[in-house]
Amino acid sequence: xxxxxxxxxxxxxxxxGIGRAIALGxxxxxxxxxxxxxxxxxxxEATAAEILAMGCRSLxxxxxxxxxxxxxxxxxxxxxxxxxxxxxVNNAGVxxxxxxxxxxxxxxxxxxFNAHAYAAWSLSKLVxxxxxxxxxxxxxxxxxxxxxxLAPNGAPYNMAKxxxxxxxxxxxxxxxxxxxxxxTIAPGLVDTDMGRRLVKxxxxxxxxxxLDASASFGHVCTPEEIADAVCWIVSERASYxxxxxxxxxxxxx
Ligand code: NDP
Numbered sequence: 001x002x003x004x005x006x007x008x009x010x011x012x013x014x015x016x017g018i019g020r021a022i023a024l025g026x027x028x029x030x031x032x033x034x035x036x037x038x039x040x041x042x043x044x045e046a047t048a049a050e051i052l053a054m055g056c057r058s059l060x061x062x063x064x065x066x067x068x069x070x071x072x073x074x075x076x077x078x079x080x081x082x083x084x085x086x087x088x089v090n091n092a093g094v095x096x097x098x099x100x101x102x103x104x105x106x107x108x109x110x111x112x113f114n115a116h117a118y119a120a121w122s123l124s125k126l127v128x129x130x131x132x133x134x135x136x137x138x139x140x141x142x143x144x145x146x147x148x149x150l151a152p153n154g155a156p157y158n159m160a161k162x163x164x165x166x167x168x169x170x171x172x173x174x175x176x177x178x179x180x181x182x183x184t185i186a187p188g189l190v191d192t193d194m195g196r197r198l199v200k201x202x203x204x205x206x207x208x209x210x211l212d213a214s215a216s217f218g219h220v221c222t223p224e225e226i227a228d229a230v231c232w233i234v235s236e237r238a239s240y241x242x243x244x245x246x247x248x249x250x251x252x253x
Contacts, residue, residue, distance in 0.1 A: 007134075008082045010034040010075075010143045012065050012123060013092030017192035018142060021223030022089050023047055023058075025231045031087060032057035034078040038064050038092070057082055057152035065092050065119035075126040084130035087234050090120035090164070091142040095194055095220040098201055104156065112156035124171060128180070137180035138234040141168045142226070143245070145188040145253040165245060172243035181242040185229050189250030194226075203249030216250025 002167065009026045013019040014035040023033045033051050037044035037060060044060035051058035059081055063074035078085060094115045094249050096108060124139055131137035144161045146154060172182035189195050191208050199205040212219045229248045232238055247253060 007031045007086045007136075008034070008078070008084060009087035009089065010036060010061075010078055010085050010123075010127070011089040011091055012036045012119065013038070014089075015040050015047050015060065015115065018187065018190055018223045018226050019089070019091040019192060020047050020228050021183065021227040022091060022142075024050060024054075025224070025227035026087065026089075026234070027054045027056040027058065028052040029231050029235065031076065032082050034058070034074075034082060034085070035060045036063055036067060036074060038062070065123060066114040068122045071122045071126055073107060073118070075123070079130055080209065084134055085127045086134040086137050088123055088127045088131070088139045089142065089230060090123060090140065092119060093142065093194075095198060096160075098153050098155060100153050101155050109132075109156040109159060112160035113163060116157075116160035120164055121167055124167070128175070128178075131180055132175075132178045135179065137175070137178070139168075139171065139180065139182045140230050141165065141182075141184045142230075143168075143184045143186040144188055145247060145249045147186065148247070148253045168245070170242060178240050181233070181238070183233050183238075183242060184245040185226060186245055186247045186249065188221060188247070188252050189215075189224050190223055190226060192223055194202055195220070216252060221248065221250060 009031045011019050011023045014023040015037040016230050026033050035044045035048050048058040061074045063070040097131045143165050146158050147162045150158050168184045196208045
C-alpha cells in the first residue's frame with residue numbers, strides 16, 4: 001500500500017492507454033478509482049476489475065467529457081457510489097488530424113479545445129465543491145510536450161493543450177487556499193494507441209518499439225512512467241507542490 005490511502009479518484013479516459021496506467025497506479029497506492037470512458041466500455045470494465053482484484057473499489061462510468069451535462073451526471077454518480085472525489089486526473093484526449101492551419105476544417109480546433117480544455121474545466125468545476133471539503137485535493141492535467149515543441153500541422157492540438165495548461169496555472173492560484181493542488185504532467189511520445197497512430201501518421205513508423213534505440217534511456221516512454229509521476233504528485237511526498245508543469249519526456253523538449 002502507498003503513503004496516502006483511502007482517497008477517491010476519478011480518471012477521465014481511464015480505461016486504456018495512459019489513463020489505465022494512472023488508474024492502476026492510484027489503486028496500487030490504495031486509492032479507490034472511478035474509471036471514465038466514452039466508447040470503450042470493455043476496456044473500462046476490465047481496468048475496474050483489475051482494481052477490484054487489487055483490493056480497492058472501482059466502477060466504470062460512461063460520459064463524453066466534452067458534454068457538461070454528462071460530466072455532471074457522472075460526478076454525482078461517482079460521489080453517490082464512492083464518496084467525495086479528492087483526486088481528479090484530466091487525462092482523456094484525442095489527437096488532431098495533422099494538417100496545416102490552411103487545410104484544417106474550421107470545426108477541428110473547437111473539437112480539440114472541447115476534448116482537452118473545456119472537458120478539464122467542466123470536471124474541475126464539478127468536483128470542486130466536495131473536493132474543498134476534503135483534507136487535501138488534487139487536480140492533475142495530462143498535457144503534452146506539444147506546448148513546448150509546437151510542431152507544425154498540429155495547431156488544434158497545440159492550442160488545446162496550451163489552454164489546458166493555462167487552466168491548470170489559473171486554478172492552482174484559485175484553489176491553494178482551499179487545500180487543492182493543481183499540477184500538469186506533460187508527456188512526450190508514449191507507447192499507447194494514440195502514440196502508435198501518431199508515429200505511423202507522422203513518420204510512417206509501423207512498430208513504435210523500433211524507436212527505442214534512439215529514445216532517451218533506450219526506450220519510448222511507457223504509460224506506467226507517466227502514472228508514476230502522477231502518483232507522486234498527488235502523494236504526501238508532494239505536499240508543497242502546486243502550479244507546476246512537469247515534463248516527462250526523457251529530456252527531449
Ligand atoms: P489513447 O488514444 O490511447 O486513449 C485516449 C483515452 O481518452 C481513451 O480512454 C478514450 O476513451 C478517452 N477519451 C477520448 N475522448 C473522450 C471523451 N470525449 N470523453 C471521455 N473519454 C474520452 O490516448 P493516450 O492514452 O495516449 O492519451 C492520454 C492523454 O495523454 C491524452 O490527453 C493525450 O493527449 C495525452 N498525451 C499522449 C501522448 C502519447 O504519445 N500517447 C503524448 C502526450 C500527451 P474511449 O476509449 O472510451 O473513447
